[in-house]
Amino acid sequence: MAEYAKPVPYPSPESQPFWDGCKRHELRLPYCPKCEQFFFYPRQFCPRCFSWEIEWRACSGRGTLYTFAIQYRAQMPGFTPPYVTAIVQLDEGPRLMTNLVGVDPSPESIRCDMPVEVVWEDATDEITLPMFRPATS
């Protein structure tokens, strides 16, 4: 695999199940049975009710574009501007920071609340990143 120039995440014990899921191209997020809600980012406890009895559940990988920005300067090594940073609101509730890909990075092509779906970027042998693109169906 060619060397990956962008920053890669270093999974922590509490986030390992998330990154393991990504590696299998499954979007698995922490879920609080007591609140009956997903949450993100991963913690060993629910940040709402502080219950430490949490589960990991699969999400659909579908959502909407909560907001975005088109970055005309590389904020991190390895990025070629313009690129689109985005916050996606999953259908299951929680939000993820991500990149919107598969779209012309121009103001005319992107709007808040447009439907999006996950697409996987295999960055390294260990790390796969969840990216999103405009929904195809």
Add this chain to the structure above:
Amino acid sequence: MSLKNKVAIVGADETDEIGIVPNMTPIMMHAQAARNALRDAGIDKSEVDAVFTCGIGGMASVQICEYLGIVPRYTDSTMTGGSSFVIHVEHAAAAIAAGLCDVALITHGESGHSGRMRRGPRGGGFMMDTSLPSAQFEMPFGVAGPPSTYAMAAMRHMHQYGTTSEHLAEIAVATRKWAQLNPKAMMRDPLTIEDVLSSRWIAYPFHIYDCCLVTDAGGAVVVVGADRARDLTKKPVWVLGSGEASTHQSLLGMDDVTRTPARYSGKAAFEMAGVTHKDIDVVEVYDSFTYTALVTIEELGFCEKGEGGPFLANQRTAPGGDFPMNTNGGGLSYTHPGMYGMFILIEAVRQLRGECGPRQVAGAKLACVNGTGGLLSATGTLILGAD
């Protein structure tokens, strides 16, 4: 116990030079600004028994006390980004009111511009701790630092409330007009709405003129109790109300990215002061971006949520307008070394003392100051008043 009228800001000044100051390091600027602020107050360094600071090493207040030769009774290195120094005023007021110290010195110094060129290891960068959530869930997507994140907050505001690029440009233009009246301001050339809208993108929806400067500067203020304040030569600037709040570190921690914690810190400050928005003569708010000022005015309650664009339009905040705001020229046109909160404090003090010359807001008696730090994360609000 309320902190209302318990303390006053009695000294305030910048470093001798601000802007591009390659011959000074940050700690040198802390010291020079401290000297200047103490001179402004008419208080000797030997009387300082409390130091409040941040952004200089891992033990900021300890470092500055050693450097200045101060053995403090009380120190505080609270770090909430650009709002830190506004929040330090509240912390100083609480410590003085509790009898834990008498003369509080709050210092700042940053080489935001020249530090980028210096050699050697640099601390405090975004890559420091790879175990933190932002390193795992934001940086891999090229999200790091203010422009990339504030732009996403602004985009949602525009989508949700109909805020436009013209609304943002109004703020850049009005703030530049104040800078043209301030000899210390870095950017003093005329600027039009069209100039802003035709300038290059930094992070859409931000043009370059929506973004603050990156400068070198230091500043300091001196806070003392009421009795001491009345004995000094210059007019005391009373702390009438204060509040602080934080709601998140990352945008992912916000339920609604169009809000800021200023709605909490502002409410607390206005309630303590017992004044209404209509009583305020001059408003000094953090403008890391045009959007930051716009959303802060909403969150402080000067207008309804979402109506900041129309509320601030038609050059209302410019010299001669009926809502004077960011009268030094702001982070957009005067100076912004990284943590700008110190400088909104200094300007509020000068306005309330009537020291601002051509940019003086006539008869200014009551100021609202709000600092915003991090990624719209942490705010401090002060209501300051002159006798």
